[in-house]
Amino acid sequence: xxxxxxAGETFTEDEQVxxxxxxxxxxxxxxTSAAVDDSTTAISSEAIIVKSGGITATQxxxxxxxxxxxxxxxxxxxxxxxxxxxxxxxADNSLSAEHYTNTSIHEEHLxxxxxxxxxxxxxxxxxxxxxLVSDTGTYxxxxxxxxxxxxxxxxxxxxxxxxxxxxxxxxxxxVASVSEVDSKxxxxxxxxxxxxxxxxxxxxxxxxxxxxxxxxxYVVSKATDHFIISNDADESTGRELSFVVFGNYA
Numbered sequence: 001x002x003x004x005x006x007a008g009e010t011f012t013e014d015e016q017v018x019x020x021x022x023x024x025x026x027x028x029x030x031x032t033s034a035a036v037d038d039s040t041t042a043i044s045s046e047a048i049i050v051k052s053g054g055i056t057a058t059q060x061x062x063x064x065x066x067x068x069x070x071x072x073x074x075x076x077x078x079x080x081x082x083x084x085x086x087x088x089x090x091a092d093n094s095l096s097a098e099h100y101t102n103t104s105i106h107e108e109h110l111x112x113x114x115x116x117x118x119x120x121x122x123x124x125x126x127x128x129x130x131x132l133v134s135d136t137g138t139y140x141x142x143x144x145x146x147x148x149x150x151x152x153x154x155x156x157x158x159x160x161x162x163x164x165x166x167x168x169x170x171x172x173x174x175v176a177s178v179s180e181v182d183s184k185x186x187x188x189x190x191x192x193x194x195x196x197x198x199x200x201x202x203x204x205x206x207x208x209x210x211x212x213x214x215x216x217x218y219v220v221s222k223a224t225d226h227f228i229i230s231n232d233a234d235e236s237t238g239r240e241l242s243f244v245v246f247g248n249y250a
Contacts, residue, residue: 004034006030006031030046035048040059127149127249130145132145149249153246155192155194155245156175156245157171157173157242157244158175158243160240160241161239162239162240162241163235163236163238166180167179174191181228184231184232184233185220186229187228190226192249193224194249195247196248200247201227201243201244203229203243204241204243205231206242208238215233216231216232
């Protein structure tokens with residue numbers, strides 16, 4: 001084996017050993033290149049150091065690196081190889097909304113049964129319910145869509161009584177309340193307001209029996225929080241004004 005140290009002091013034959021020379025022999029002792037493998041270790045400023053890149057996976061025992069030894073932010077994207085994070089490495093409920101964006105999940109990374117254990121919808125969706133859709137404008141990325149807000153679906157509908165009694169509403173959606181403006185007008189107040197007054201109101205009148213007279217139902221006014229409809233017929237028991245609204249929510 002090659003010498004791993006250089007002599008701190010050289011003694012000649014029959015030379016007297018003094019404490020000064022013994023001190024020099026100790027203080028001048030240095031490592032030689034034979035003391036390191038130049039792969040995992042190296043000589044730097046007369047000391048043995050771990051060479052840059054010298055510690056690899058083979059130098060680490062199983063379970064040698066604990067979570068407490070990894071600084072926050074130490075593992076960045078460029079430290080992770082492609083596809084190095086697999087499903088078993090992701091704990092249940094570990095991905096929350098702030099950790100992904102609308103375009104961060106591609107369809108090819110989702111299994112057919114990725115959404116499991118979900119019951120079928122049994123009631124009318126809430127206005128703020130969302131669904132995932134493939135957006136062809138961003139190369140097939142999945143984006144969240146508030147479908148009740150943006151799809152061309154009815155944004156409000158129902159039937160309001162057209163009698164001499166206090167108005168009541170039946171079969172309604174997105175109706176906060178109804179009131180009587182006058183004997184012919186009915187005001188319908190939205191639960192969720194519309195984005196503007198460009199929405200469309202379709203309205204008609206229904207009666208308890210066949211009527212020979214056809215009365216016009218028309219929209220008197222529209223605001224973002226309500227609209228008013230009216231009919232030319234007289235108030236009558238069993239008569240209702242039906243309406244449906246299309247547009248965008250605020």
